[in-house]
Amino acid sequence: MTIRPGAPVVVAVDGSASALEAVRIAAREAVTRGRPLRVVHAFIWPLYDVSLAPAPGAPLHAGLRHRADQLVAEAVTEAGKVAPELAVTSAVLDGAATPVLLAESRDAVLLVLGSRGLGGFGGLLIGSVAVQVSAHADCPVLVVKGEGRADGPVLVGVDGSDLSTEALKFAFEEASLRGTDLMAVHAWIIPAAPSDLLPVAYDVQALVADEERVLAEALAGWSERYPDVPVRHRVAYGAPARMLVEESATAQLTVVGARGRGALAGMLLGSVSHAVLHHSQSPVAIVRRRREDRKD
Known part of the structure; x- marks a missing residue:
């Protein structure tokens, strides 16, 4: 199958340090491939029928939806530090992480994930989302872990x-x-x-x-x-x-x-x-x- 010319490198973010490192790696991958970068966050809370608005008396910029928008904006800023000229788009998508990312993989040249997210258990080497997405994605999945090296084969x-x-x-x-x-x-x-x-x-x-x-x-x-x-x-x-x-x-x-x-x-x-x-x-x-x- 031929991948369309505008297909992006997609990176998932959840506010974790691992995800921010994935953003930096994804930005470099996008530049070397001559591709745009797409930053996505799977927003699971609507599935649980919880209020997304600020709590009574809280600032207007509070609330779960605002926090999701904020962490995506932070990730876009981080990508800009790595590659200022890179074309970057972003989206907050309702749904659980695995199905959201599998849907994104259908139109991506590469999907980049951190090895562990905020929901990881301390004893797990790799988060469950990374394992599930790696097993079923429609594009190659790059899981950021270990030592980031600029040399070596x-x-x-x-x-x-x-x-x-x-x-x-x-x-x-x-x-x-x-x-x-x-x-x-x-x-x-x-x-x-x-x-x-x-x-x-x-x-x-x-x-x-x-x-x-x-x-x-x-x-x-x-x-x-x-x-x-x-x-x-x-x-x-x-x-x-x-x-x-x-x-x-x-x-x-x-x-x-x-x-x-x-x-x-x-x-x-x-x-x-x-x-x-x-x-x-x-x-x-x-x-x-x-x-x-x-x-x-």
Whole structure:
């Protein structure tokens, strides 16, 4: 599917520090892509039939609706500090965060979220909204977490699946826009074996050759499309999620497909993408096909 030329980078705000950091990242993403920025806030209170007006005796500028308008205005101001010439629009949209953001994703080139909002529980690594939106959005979702780095490669997990190809496309585009190199990681395990030990009964050299072929075939042709992007790669035996999390320590962005070859139908995200989203040490982009291009 071709994304319309005016499609924006969309960022969600809720008044949290995590959301403001997402605004700063989203502004930079919009500038590098030559796209406008759209700041949105999901205003849930009308669903609960509560009064949105100021309480009796309170200032006229008080009230829930005014507060929502105010935090969006603060986010627009923050985006302007990062990119003064950037075209920015904003909206306060009635509804719960997840359905509002999924609707926004249908006409966005990228959706940017903070990893934790105001409603997060202390023990959660990633907020529930970020997980749900990453699993179902119609555009790539960038979850801002970990160390924000200006250096380091764009890291991408490759497993040979069709969605892994989509992740590679996104990763090459990001690496080209950021003027950095790409690190492609393909990790593999034998399901019946411990993830860190190779059973002696297997032909190790044949297995390694097969897995190196998977990565080589996945990367074929991309360097011709993106000659400005230096490519490094790593093929190793071990748990894919663990390897990606380790590599993310020196990456400026980690990219994974929403679900890979081993995903179970009932899972919101594949096990690898879910683990990387929770434990990555860099911002994470979750890539999923748009609704028109997928079967589910």
